Amino acid sequence: SQQGEEDPQALSIQEGENATMNCSYKTSINNLQWYRQNSGRGLVHLILIRSNEREKHSGRLRVTLDTSKKSSSLLITASRAADTASYFCATDGGATNKLIFGTGTLLAVQP
Amino acid sequence: AAGVIQSPRHLIKEKRETATLKCYPIPRHDTVYWYQQGPGQDPQFLISFYEKMQSDKGSIPDRFSAQQFSDYHSELNMSSLELGDSALYFCASSLFGSVAQHFGDGTRLSIL
Numbered sequence: 001s002q003q004g005e006e007d008p009q010a011l012s013i014q015e016g017e018n019a020t021m022n023c024s025y026k027t028s029i030n031n032l033q034w035y036r037q038n039s040g041r042g043l044v045h046l047i048l049i050r051s052n053e054r055e056k057h058s059g060r061l062r063v064t065l066d067t068s069k070k071s072s073s074l075l076i077t078a079s080r081a082a083d084t085a086s087y088f089c090a091t092d093g094g095a096t097n098k099l100i101f102g103t104g105t106l107l108a109v110q111p
Numbered sequence: 112a113a114g115v116i117q118s119p120r121h122l123i124k125e126k127r128e129t130a131t132l133k134c135y136p137i138p139r140h141d142t143v144y145w146y147q148q149g150p151g152q153d154p155q156f157l158i159s160f161y162e163k164m165q166s167d168k169g170s171i172p173d174r175f176s177a178q179q180f181s182d183y184h185s186e187l188n189m190s191s192l193e194l195g196d197s198a199l200y201f202c203a204s205s206l207f208g209s210v211a212q213h214f215g216d217g218t219r220l221s222i223l
Contacts, residue, residue: 044214
């Protein structure tokens with residue numbers, strides 16, 4: 001990956017449990033974003049955290065950012081079967097806002 | 112709300128053929144990005160346009176070219192297709208200065 005690693009690469013949990021995915025990146029960033037991708041579909045923007053922020057919440061999503069470690073985590077609370085998808089982090093450190101994606105975590109939520 | 116429209120959704124070509132993928136951004140969005148996602152891979156940035164001018168270039172082969180037209184739609188032209196070009200090709204659009212990109216559902220290109 002151009003970006004770095006995401007871990008775990010695959011995660012299987014039961015409905016109602018929390019899911020945590022981690023992402024590391026290599027370069028300095030302006031923002032870090034998380035996207036979701038259902039199988040064979042486009043990427044859907046979930047949440048953005050700016051480089052000067054440490055934590056952000058949106059509904060059942062919680063994102064943290066540690067710029068000293070160049071890492072971020074995405075927590076999905078009270079997971080649902082409909083949360084089953086691949087989750088990617090992406091950074092945009094350039095002037096043109098092109099996205100550099102991590103390798104993604106495949107989340108399976110069992111009903 | 113209108114989303115990014117890509118066509119075709121699926122395309123099957125043979126080696127050495129050409130292909131043209133189209134992208135229609137969200138109305139009033141002036142920036143278009145193209146990404147390539149191989150099987151089981153993360154999306155890789157190819158090229159972007161702002162106001163019909165190329166704004167950035169990534170790992171796009173010389174066999175590929177793209178442009179953005181006066182109505183802001185964009186086309187990705189691919190020639191001398193190779194087996195390794197089989198992938199999902201995504202287009203995303205945004206308003207200049209906005210970091211959140213809106214993705215289409217992609218074109219799945221299969222090379223036989």
